[in-house]
Amino acid sequence: MLLAGFITQIVSIETGLQPKKVRGIRKDLMDNGYTVAPTRRSLRSSKTIIVGQAGKLHASLFMSIYARLGGIASYEGKAPKILESINIDSLLRAFSLYHIILHELPPSNLISWQSALTISDAWSLAAELRSEEATIFNCLTCGNDYYEAVIQDTLIDCPYCKELAQSTLKLFNEVTEKEVA
Incomplete structure (x- = not known):
């Protein structure tokens, strides 16, 4: 460790x-x-990890991976293992995949290495999920899972939809500026 x-x-x-x-x-x-x-x-909490939309996007990306590797779905009426204890093996695998994804994503103001999680941040988020101080929601608009903590300072909304909306608005503005000129 x-x-x-x-x-x-x-x-x-x-x-x-x-x-x-x-x-x-x-x-x-x-x-x-x-x-x-x-x-x-x-040890940091989601209050200091998720300070803006970028932090929320990073937390959601990592926790979605961790939840899938750790078995977030309930089987036979039993609580998922990651809600009972932190699975260090799943946490390390999820953290590795999170870094691979960061390398593959196109440049963005929200997905940058400056706001990337540390392994200790990842553990803190997993601990909050386990202690029911956080949850993972599924967005009804885009279908992605996103992380929300009780003590975070950002609004409860899907960070993926927000990023998509900002990208679409930027593209719209660029296209309309060309059309007007």
Whole structure:
């Protein structure tokens, strides 16, 4: 988990190790030549992760992948596994796919590396989903899943439809400007 970039607090929560022990392991890894990403000290919540439309789009993209890999659908009346506990394997796979998708998407103001999630941010969003402080909705307009947290500061709406609407409006303005000129 340390090599994947998780902050000490998350490794401590997931493993049951004391933070001092986790910091010692981090130091040992670095002393042995492993690349351990520098981490911030605090755990963020959706309130600081989802501060605008870009954050909402990133959170929705990642959480849609995580939900599908983690089995969001209910089977035989049982709650999905990711609603019972955080599945680290699914989280890591989803994070890897999220980064692959970011590389493949066309340039956009909303989908940029500047507002990309960290693995610790991804864990925080998954923790909020598990604790029912967030949910994943399905948009009735475009059919995509999107993430909404109780404490986020953005409006409850589909970030994909909003991005599509902005792109369409920009294209419309470009076309009409050419027609007028």
